[in-house]
Amino acid sequence: MNLHAIRAIYLFEMARTFRTIWQSVVSPVISTSLYFVVFGAAIGSRIETVEGVSYGAFIVPGLIMLTVLQQSVTNAAFGIYFPKFVGTIYEILSAPVTVVEIVIGYVGAAATKALMIGLIILGTANLFVDLPIAHPVWMLAFLVMTTFSFAMLGFILGIWAKNFEQLNLVPMLVITPLVFLGGSFYSISMLPPVWQSITLFNPVVYLISGFRWSFFGMADVPVAASLAAIALFAGLCLVAIWAIFRTGWRLRS
Amino acid sequence: MxxxxxxxxxxxxxxxxxxxxxxxxxxxxxxxxxxxxxxxxxxxxxxxxxxxxxxxxxxxxxxxxxxxxxxxxxxxxxxxxxxxxxxxxxxxxxxxxxxxxxxxxxxxxxxxxxxxxxxxxxxxxxxxxxxxxxxxxxxxxxxxxxxxxxxxxxxxxxxxxxxxxxxxxxxxxxxxxxxxxxxxxxxxxxxxxxxxxxxxxxxxxxxxxxxxxxxxxxxxxxxRMGRKTLTVELAAPVSDLPETLARRGVTLGEDGSSLVYTYDTAAKQTGITDLLADIREAGLHLADLRTTQSSLEDIFVGLVTGSTQ
The missing domain is CATH 3.40.50.300 (P-loop containing nucleotide triphosphate hydrolases)
Structure with missing residues (x-):
């Protein structure tokens, strides 16, 4: 294991994050606060409680997931796309590093940043609503698993993307709708029966449900199903990344 | 090695x-x-x-x-x-x-x-x-x-x-x-x-x-590949190249005021001594002499055009 390389990539990426720390932190905090004002205060005043939890608190796990998923994907995608774009990828490709080391470095840094932002939002949310956390360890575990698996997806996206438009395409057109339709702002039990079934094909449902369970001890789908879904998703991403480096797809001519 | x-x-x-x-x-x-x-x-x-x-x-x-x-x-x-x-x-x-x-x-x-x-x-x-x-x-x-x-x-x-x-x-x-x-x-x-x-x-x-x-x-x-060129500046220009010199592969420079002779540096006999004797016999007077070594560039151009043809 080339630990020096993992450290070098990780620190380099984290340094990039800290160069733009205000953009990185301020914008998710502001947008989360806006969601609270709109959904929590305006709509929440009419819904009061969902399954015994105040609506303001109920949307917190979904809000965190929304930002954490977007951040994981875009951070990792940008992290690997940028060296491709400016050409410095030559160094990574000519270095004595394995795929696993590259992925740990890039994905680890992207996940760390997303995790940091997730925790900041959690802190911000605490200012607005009274937030119990039933299973803090599981809460953290769900966050870590989610950030890593979606950072892997972002990593694949960054390798696939040929321009900045494509880089933004998946987070905009795939991630955001999946999160919105994945029960961020409502419980699946509030949907008509047909939609309840359809929605089960949305992988984000499992993430949000599991994450929400760690806060309030109640879930739309069994916690085991949530864990299995994340593991499956992470496994698929790993296989895809392994195949990409093996064939050199979009990396080596 | x-x-x-x-x-x-x-x-x-x-x-x-x-x-x-x-x-x-x-x-x-x-x-x-x-x-x-x-x-x-x-x-x-x-x-x-x-x-x-x-x-x-x-x-x-x-x-x-x-x-x-x-x-x-x-x-x-x-x-x-x-x-x-x-x-x-x-x-x-x-x-x-x-x-x-x-x-x-x-x-x-x-x-x-x-x-x-x-x-x-x-x-x-x-x-x-x-x-x-x-x-x-x-x-x-x-x-x-x-x-x-x-x-x-x-x-x-x-x-x-x-x-x-x-x-x-x-x-x-x-x-x-x-x-x-x-x-x-x-x-x-x-x-x-x-x-x-x-x-x-x-x-x-x-x-x-x-x-x-x-x-x-x-x-x-x-x-191996390098060739040298001897340029002989003449005291007075000539209109025709004497036959004895033409046989040695000498060419007449621009406006007839110089003779150009190319030879292989690796060859045992460059033929310069005989050439100078022939020039003298032909009754030509020398004003100056100069040699130039072909550069790697010439060699390279020669090789590359050779392989292209």
Whole structure:
């Protein structure tokens, strides 16, 4: 294991994050606060409680997931796309590093940043609503698993993307709708029966449900199903990344 | 004579069908400076890219320090430093951090004393805390060399290191290369500037259309292929070339005021003595004599056009 390389990539990426720390932190905090004002205060005043939890608190796990998923994907995608774009990828490709080391470095840094932002939002949310956390360890575990698996997806996206438009395409057109339709702002039990079934094909449902369970001890789908879904998703991403480096797809001519 | 890089039957066919390398065999000796010459699109960069791991080979085998670049890529790549042709830099990063990054990436533990030495050698020390963005083109090129040296490679690939660099900077780059050579680093240099190959290289390889036309000691190549031209300025111009001189292959220079004779420096008899006697017999008076050695450039043009035809 080339630990020096993992450290070098990780620190380099984290340094990039800290160069733009205000953009990185301020914008998710502001947008989360806006969601609270709109959904929590305006709509929440009419819904009061969902399954015994105040609506303001109920949307917190979904809000965190929304930002954490977007951040994981875009951070990792940008992290690997940028060296491709400016050409410095030559160094990574000519270095004595394995795929696993590259992925740990890039994905680890992207996940760390997303995790940091997730925790900041959690802190911000605490200012607005009274937030119990039933299973803090599981809460953290769900966050870590989610950030890593979606950072892997972002990593694949960054390798696939040929321009900045494509880089933004998946987070905009795939991630955001999946999160919105994945029960961020409502419980699946509030949907008509047909939609309840359809929605089960949305992988984000499992993430949000599991994450929400760690806060309030109640879930739309069994916690085991949530864990299995994340593991499956992470496994698929790993296989895809392994195949990409093996064939050199979009990396080596 | 130990070869540190060994290339055997290396081929590369690009997806579009372009055959960039047609079976290259090349042994690079430890500690030498080898210059690869060739026109654009000859396959120089493809060859380097395969050895360094940026491009996958279609066939053949490459070892670096005895390690196969595919099976044992980690050991092979640790020995290699690469300075690519294009200026690829992390604009917003500080000079010293980007050099430290490369050292780590290549699996070496931090060594600030070494990095200071590298940066001082390349006169980058004063710029160490500046963002790369703020540097001139020549300085950026040096940063790339510093990065390539950060993990103490035994083999350094320089792809067109002095392209678009002013004369002064080119001279100082040569200085850096000489220092590295003294330390025993093997250098493979591709260049358009024959002058550079002539000044730096122990051996010269000429590539064209994906084939290695020759690899020879620079001096030997010059003597073997080198031709000299003797120009005899006449005191008074002549309208016709005397028959005795024409038979020797002499041609009349412009406006008839000089005679031009080309001979092989490697030949036992250059025929100059007889030629001078014939000139005297023909009743011509000499005003001046001058000889010129054909440069590597002429040799190169001769080889490349020869292989194109």
């Amino acid at each position: 130990t070869s540190i890089v060994s290339v055997q039957g290396l081929t590369k066919v690009f997806p579009g069908g372009l055959q960039a390398l047609k079976g290259i065999d090349l042994e690079i000796e430890e500690g030498e400076v080898l210059s690869l010459l060739g026109p654009n699109g000859a396959g120089k960069t493809t060859l380097i890219s395969i050895i360094c791991g940026l491009t996958t080979a279609s066939g053949g085998r490459v070892t670096v320090g005895g390690h196969d670049i595919a099976r044992d890529f980690r050991a092979a790549r640790e020995l290699i430093g690469l300075v690519p042709q294009e200026l690829h830099v992390e604009s917003y990063e500080k000079v010293i951090n980007t050099v430290r990054f490369t050292r780590g990436l290549f699996g070496k533990k931090p060594d600030d004393a070494l990095i200071e030495r590298i940066l001082r050698d390349l006169t980058l020390w004063d710029k160490r805390d500046e963002k790369i963005l703020a540097l001139s083109g020549g300085m950026k090129r040096r940063v790339m060399i510093a990065k390539a040296l950060a993990h103490e490679p035994r083999v350094l690939f320089l792809d067109e290191p002095t392209a678009g660099v002013d004369v002064e900077l080119r001279q100082s780059m040569w200085q850096v290369m000489r220092k590295l050579k003294e330390r025993g680093v093997t250098i493979i240099l591709t260049t358009h500037y024959i002058e550079e190959a002539e000044a730096m290289a122990d051996r010269v390889g000429v590539i064209n259309h994906g084939e290695l036309l020759l690899v020879e000691k620079t001096g030997q190549l010059m003597t």
